[in-house]
Amino acid sequence: MIDKFDKYLEEEEHFLKDSKKYRKQRKLKSSKDRSKYKKTDIQKTKILSSPKNASKKHLDKAVVLSILGSEIIVSFNKKEYRTTLRGILKKEKTKNKNILAVGDIVNISFKNEKEASIESIEKRYSILSRQDERTKKRSIIAVNIDQVLITSSVGKPHLKPFLIDRYLIACIKGNMSPVIVINKIDLLKPFTEEEEKYKKFLKIYEELGYLILSISCKTKDGLDSLLNVMKGKTSVFSGQSGCGKTTLINEVLNTKFKTGKLAKKTYKGAHVTTKSQLIEIKKGGFCVDTPGIKGFGIWDLEIEDLKNHFFEFDNFAKNCKFEDCKHINEPSCKVKEAIEKNKISFLRFEAYRSLMKEILEKKGKLYE
Numbered sequence: 493m494i495d496k497f498d499k500y501l502e503e504e505e506h507f508l509k510d511s512k513k514y515r516k517q518r519k520l521k522s523s524k525d526r527s528k529y530k531k532t533d534i535q536k537t538k539i540l541s542s543p544k545n546a547s548k549k550h551l552d553k554a555v556v557l558s559i560l561g562s563e564i565i566v567s568f569n570k571k572e573y574r575t576t577l578r579g580i581l582k583k584e585k586t587k588n589k590n591i592l593a594v595g596d597i598v599n600i601s602f603k604n605e606k607e608a609s610i611e612s613i614e615k616r617y618s619i620l621s622r623q624d625e626r627t628k629k630r631s632i633i634a635v636n637i638d639q640v641l642i643t644s645s646v647g648k649p650h651l652k653p654f655l656i657d658r659y660l661i662a663c664i665k666g667n668m669s670p671v672i673v674i675n676k677i678d679l680l681k682p683f684t685e686e687e688e689k690y691k692k693f694l695k696i697y698e699e700l701g702y703l704i705l706s707i708s709c710k711t712k713d714g715l716d717s718l719l720n721v722m723k724g725k726t727s728v729f730s731g732q733s734g735c736g737k738t739t740l741i742n743e744v745l746n747t748k749f750k751t752g753k754l755a756k757k758t759y760k761g762a763h764v765t766t767k768s769q770l771i772e773i774k775k776g777g778f779c780v781d782t783p784g785i786k787g788f789g790i791w792d793l794e795i796e797d798l799k800n801h802f803f804e805f806d807n808f809a810k811n812c813k814f815e816d817c818k819h820i821n822e823p824s825c826k827v828k829e830a831i832e833k834n835k836i837s838f839l840r841f842e843a844y845r846s847l848m849k850e851i852l853e854k855k856g857k858l859y860e
């Protein structure tokens with residue numbers, strides 16, 4: 493699994509503009525050892541991009557709790573402070589839309605008792621990102637996260653397996669474990685099409701080895717298992733607007749964050765959660781609530797990412813006539829044969845095909 497992260501780590505190294513090759517390799521090796529990056533060890537992480545004159549100032553390590561426009565709230569010594577980003581950091585040109593994200597460990601210098609300035613940002617051990625639709629840049633949702641609670645619902649809004657696939661790919665790329673959370677199972681009526689779809693989804697994805705939690709905030713079903721999964725870890729709730737992310741957090745952590753009403757016809761959420769924020773779990777760990785999204789564009793999606801994600805194709809793909817078979821319309825394609833014989837799920841293949849189409853179209857290559 494770790495090899496899959498190599499490309500990602502290289503990109504990160506590039507982002508951090510580490511020019512010396514031997515240092516790069518050494519760091520690459522040590523980055524693979526995730527055990528030393530446990531949240532509790534966060535104070536021990538090294539400063540990677542400290543500004544030249546920063547050494548003269550006294551710096552304290554803080555964690556970014558929330559960002560709304562230019563207002564950045566950090567936590568230091570269990571207290572919250574309003575901070576601003578040092579000018580030089582704002583000017584840094586990267587492929588990223590945002591310089592800072594919730595979960596970032598930052599080095600701050602205090603201006604007075606209430607205000608501080610962010611001088612530098614620590615290296616991140618994981619990044620959840622997506623592609624910003626308008627700018628095509630990488631939008632960083634949250635960092636230093638252990639697991640993504642990919643949240644979806646049944647009924648209102650309907651289950652969207654393709655969206656879940658997109659998140660699963662973002663998890664591999666960003667070095668986080670996925671947990672699939674399906675909320676609102678109280679809305680599942682027996683013998684309906686929706687129930688069929690849900691059962692089919694469970695079967696396919698559980699067989700592939702994913703952890704899936706079926707939950708209802710209404711009947712409280714499955715909330716205990718969710719808390720167990722979250723304890724001692726840093727998790728981010730991410731998924732469609734209106735599927736109940738904030739309600740889940742309120743139920744599990746006994747908090748009172750604002751939740752939304754669904755639009756009557758479309759069942760779409762009202763985007764009540766306007767900013768991402770890091771919340772401390774009393775029993776240990778942290779979680780991040782995020783604003784809802786409509787779609788999820790995977791940042792820097794490559795064919796290699798599809799190979800990693802649709803790993804159950806491998807056994808068949810190795811016998812395809814062409815080594816670089818994309819399993820779309822090539823002759824003697826063993827993957828397509830496997831689908832016809834029901835050895836690969838059609839749902840997974842459809843998800844694969846739509847993502848492959850996206851990649852090829854982006855590269856300006858014709859599809860089919």
Ligand SMILES: Nc1nc2c(ncn2[C@@H]2O[C@H](COP(=O)(O)OP(=O)(O)O)[C@@H](O)[C@H]2O)c(=O)[nH]1
Pocket residue numbers: 675676677678679707708709710711732733734735736737738739740750751752753754761762763764765784
């Ligand atoms: N029936 C049902 N409704 C739920 C459940 N969980 C949340 N909701 C409702 O779904 C709506 C959207 O919830 P919210 O937490 O704001 O969704 P978010 O946008 O993902 O944060 C609210 O009206 C909630 O009351 C559930 O388990 N069952």
Ligand SMILES: [Mg+2]
Pocket residue numbers: 737738739750751752764765782783784
């Ligand atoms: Mg919300």
Ligand SMILES: [Zn+2]
Pocket residue numbers: 809812813817818819820822824825826827828
């Ligand atoms: Zn093939």
